[in-house]
Amino acid sequence: MSEVAATGISVLLVDDHPIVRQGYRRVLESQGDLHVVAEADNAADAYGAFKAHDPDVVLLDISMPGASGLEAIRNIRARSPRARILVFTMHNEAVLVKAAFGAGASGFVTKSSEPSAVVGAIRAVARGERAMSDDIAHILAEDSLSAGSALDQLGEREIEILRQFAGGATTEQIAAHLNLSVKTVQNYHYLIKTKTGARTDAQLVRLAATCGLTRI
Amino acid sequence: MSEVAATGISVLLVDDHPIVRQGYRRVLESQGDLHVVAEADNAADAYGAFKAHDPDVVLLDISMPGASGLEAIRNIRARSPRARILVFTMHNEAVLVKAAFGAGASGFVTKSSEPSAVVGAIRAVARGERAMSDDIAHILAEDSLSAGSALDQLGEREIEILRQFAGGATTEQIAAHLNLSVKTVQNYHYLIKTKTGARTDAQLVRLAATCGLTRI
DNA sequence: TTGCAGCTCGGGCAAATTTCCCAAGCCGGA
DNA sequence: TCCGGCTTGGGAAATTTGCCCGAGCTGCAA
Numbered sequence: 148m149s150e151v152a153a154t155g156i157s158v159l160l161v162d163d164h165p166i167v168r169q170g171y172r173r174v175l176e177s178q179g180d181l182h183v184v185a186e187a188d189n190a191a192d193a194y195g196a197f198k199a200h201d202p203d204v205v206l207l208d209i210s211m212p213g214a215s216g217l218e219a220i221r222n223i224r225a226r227s228p229r230a231r232i233l234v235f236t237m238h239n240e241a242v243l244v245k246a247a248f249g250a251g252a253s254g255f256v257t258k259s260s261e262p263s264a265v266v267g268a269i270r271a272v273a274r275g276e277r278a279m280s281d282d283i284a285h286i287l288a289e290d291s292l293s294a295g296s297a298l299d300q301l302g303e304r305e306i307e308i309l310r311q312f313a314g315g316a317t318t319e320q321i322a323a324h325l326n327l328s329v330k331t332v333q334n335y336h337y338l339i340k341t342k343t344g345a346r347t348d349a350q351l352v353r354l355a356a357t358c359g360l361t362r363i
Numbered sequence: 364m365s366e367v368a369a370t371g372i373s374v375l376l377v378d379d380h381p382i383v384r385q386g387y388r389r390v391l392e393s394q395g396d397l398h399v400v401a402e403a404d405n406a407a408d409a410y411g412a413f414k415a416h417d418p419d420v421v422l423l424d425i426s427m428p429g430a431s432g433l434e435a436i437r438n439i440r441a442r443s444p445r446a447r448i449l450v451f452t453m454h455n456e457a458v459l460v461k462a463a464f465g466a467g468a469s470g471f472v473t474k475s476s477e478p479s480a481v482v483g484a485i486r487a488v489a490r491g492e493r494a495m496s497d498d499i500a501h502i503l504a505e506d507s508l509s510a511g512s513a514l515d516q517l518g519e520r521e522i523e524i525l526r527q528f529a530g531g532a533t534t535e536q537i538a539a540h541l542n543l544s545v546k547t548v549q550n551y552h553y554l555i556k557t558k559t560g561a562r563t564d565a566q567l568v569r570l571a572a573t574c575g576l577t578r579i
Numbered sequence: 580t581t582g583c584a585g586c587t588c589g590g591g592c593a594a595a596t597t598t599c600c601c602a603a604g605c606c607g608g609a
Numbered sequence: 610t611c612c613g614g615c616t617t618g619g620g621a622a623a624t625t626t627g628c629c630c631g632a633g634c635t636g637c638a639a
Contacts, residue, residue, distance in 0.1 A: 163475065164453060164474035164475055165474075165475065165476065165477050165478060166386075166387070166390060166474060166476065166477070166478045166481050167383060167386065167474055169386070169390050169478050170382075170383060170385070170386015170387050170389060170390050171382070171386050172386075173386060173389035173390060173393070174382060174385050174386050174389065177389070237380065258380035258382060258383060259379065259380060259381070260381070260382065261381050261382070262381055262382040262385050265382050302585085302586055302587080303586085304586075304587065304588090305586095312563075312565055313565055314565070315562075315563060315565050315566040315569055316563070316565075317562055317563055318625085327587095327588075327589090328588075328589060328590095330588090330589055330590070330591095331587080331588050331589055333625070333626075334588080334589070334628095335587090335588095336625095336626085337626065337627060337628075340626095340627095341627090341628090346531075346533055347528075347531060347532070347533055347564075348563070348564035348565060348568075349528055349529055349530070349531050349532075349564060349565075349567075349568045350531040351565075352564075352565045352568040352569065353531055353568070356572070518614085518615055518616080519615090520615075520616065520617095521615095534596085543616095543617075543618090544617075544618060544619095546617090546618055546619070547616080547617050547618055549596070549597075549598095550616095550617080550618070551616090551617095552596095552597085553597065553598060553599080556597095556598095557598090557599095
C-alpha cells in the first residue's frame, strides 16, 4: 500500500479542470516529497482512483459538477476509513466546512491560501493531523461563537421545510402544503438558518443542494 | 514594446488564487515559447501590471472578487486597444461569453479545456486571432439557435450581482465588493427577481445554478 | 409516577428587508 | 438631438426577519 510514505507523500488529485490539475501537479511535485500518483475529474472516478493507488492524501475540490464532493468524501471514507482527504476549494462558507469535516475530511484549505500553506496542509494530513487554512479557522471560530451545527441537527419537520424551500416553494405554499400557519413556516425558516449557520437564503439552498436534499 | 514576440510570447496572469497562478505559470513556461512576465490577483492591479510589462497576452480569470473582470477588460482595452485579452474561467454561460467579447476580449477558454487547448488559444490571440474553446463554441452556437435563457434579459451588473448572491454573499458583502450602496444592491435584487420571474430567493439560486452562473 | 427534554406549533413586536415608484446621469443608436 | 436602456440611489408602505415567548405533545428515564 502506502510504501511510498517512507520516500514521500503520494497524492490523488481530484478537480474537474484539467489545466488546474496539471498546475497543481507541477506545484506539488516541485516540492520533492510530494508525488501525484493519480488524477480524477469527478466524484465518481475519485473512489476508483483511490482504490487503485491508495494515496496518502486525496486533494479534493468539492465544487464539482455532477455528484457532490461531499458524497465523494463519504464514499471514500466509508470504504477506507484510513483515507486522508484534504478539501481544497474556493468556497469558504462555514456550513460547507463543517459539512466537509462531518463527512470525514481531514483538512480544508481555500484556494486563496499561499501555495506553501497548501503544501503544509498536505504534509499535516499525511501525518494524520487535522489541517485548515487560516481563513477557514477564522470563519469556523466566528461561526462557533454564534451558531450551532450542520444539517443533521435538523428535525424531521425542519428537513421537510428546508427541502420545499430549497426547491423553490414560497412560504405560503409550504404552509398550505403542510397545513401550517405562515408564521410557523417563517419560524422554522429562521430556526433552520440559525441551526445550520447559514446567513442567507442562498447559502441555505446551497447547503440543501450539497447535502443532496434537493436537486438543481 | 512587445519585442519579446520574436523570441516568444509574454503573458500577464490575472487570477485571485495564488496557487492557481503558480500552477498556470509552470504549465505555460514548460511550453518554451510562453513567458509569464507578471501576475495580478485582482482587477485593479491588472492594469498597472499591464502598463508596466506590456505583455503580448493577458490571461484573465473573470470570476474574481471585487471589481468585475469585465471591467478589467474594458479598463485595459480602453487604454491599450492593442491589448490581447484571453478570458480563462470555469464559467461557461453564453451571456458571460458574449459580455466578455463585447467588453473587448480576444478569446474565451474554460478551465475544463485541455492544457494544450489553452496554450493553443494563447498563441492564437497573440497572433491577433480570435480564440475560444470547443465547449464555448458549442454553447454560443446553441445559444444563437435558442430563444435565449432567462438570464439574457439581465444586464452585466445584474449578472454579477446575481452570481455573488447565488454564491451565498449577503447584500452588505456584495455592496462592499462592488462599491455600491446597500440600497442599490437591494434594488438590483428586486429587479433581477422581476426580470427572471423568480418569486423567491431560492428560485433565483436555482436559476443561477441551472444557467451555469454558479456552481453548487 | 413525576419530571425532564425535545419536537411541533404559533403569537408578539421591533428591526430589517422587500416591493414598488421615481429621478438623474451616462452612453449608444436612430 | 432625442429616445431608450443601464446604472445608481432615494422614499415609503408592506412584508418578512430576528428573536423572544408559551403550550401541547411525545418519549424516556429516574
